[in-house]
Amino acid sequence: MVDRIDRNMGAEAMRAATGRSHVEWRDLLQAAGALEWSHRQIADWLVAEHAVDPWWSQGITVDFEQDRKGRLPGQQADGTFSVSQTRTVPGERLAALAAVRAEIESRYGASHGENLAAAQPVVRWRLGDGTRLAAAAQQPNRSGTPVNLTIERLSDAAAMEAAKDEIAAIFAAVAR
Template identity: 40%
Template sequence: MGTSVGGSAEGISDDAVVEATGRARSEWYSMLDDADAATWRHKDIATWLSDEQGVDAWWAQHLTVAYEQARGIREPGQRQDGTFEASVSRTVALDPADALQALAAVVAAELDVEPLALNLTAKHPTARFPLDSGEFVLASASPLGDGRSSIGLTWGRMTDGTRLAEIKTELREWLQSVG
């Protein structure tokens, strides 16, 4: 299922991995191969990295997904349960509640559906939009300070990865409509 969506390792330099974990990605992959981790469950790989190797939980998850993609266990955009997910984000000059309200309005207009849940009072406001296909769109906003927020869209529960690049392009266009 070839898509033009990049893997987990793209966008994060090996220098950043070394700085955060003490080893290059290739070293972690070799250690995981030596431990026969390609036959393990996702959770077991992440636990081995965090508990036995002392890797921070976020970096353990990142390395686990990157390793699974590098070894052909998981495709880019594929979740642990086998479904696929596309996510995009950008920064806007709005507080989180205003940013989410604006983003939710764009998503509602584009999908012609109202959010199932809209939480504007949380520190990280979210709105979830159910789709008839069983898929969903999640809109989110997180405070960055100085009146800015990171807004994001996730299109989830896709049965395969054939639409990932197309969906990411569409979601990026929706984000550009905010702020």
């Protein structure tokens, strides 16, 4: 199962980056009326009113929604679910992405979109059940290129385990 964001976003890191704890942000947002706001309204408000870095504003918003609005771990703002995993694949950025792409195409066919010139090159597939899969290559490191696979638009939390297993199987096949 996917953990709540407050288990992945450490208390010390939160306070160092934003000046407040998880609980302090939750209380501030609730007092401001954020229970009635959309995800985007909350994140934008944090940036505009409290100068929170946009990346941290997303984390604070998800934490608030999980704690105070009943959002489940892995659940997106639209109510669907997603899972993602990152593994380092040998090779430079586009070569590593090509290796992962070849494995995914052997399973699902041709992609429906790509942006190989982006800061984080990405390839996307629409899967037959309405879900989507994306492979994105991050900045290479000494041992290769971290590639992130995300399956999104899952209908419910129960579908997350099978999606995580599928991602793991793709990475295992690439590693062989």
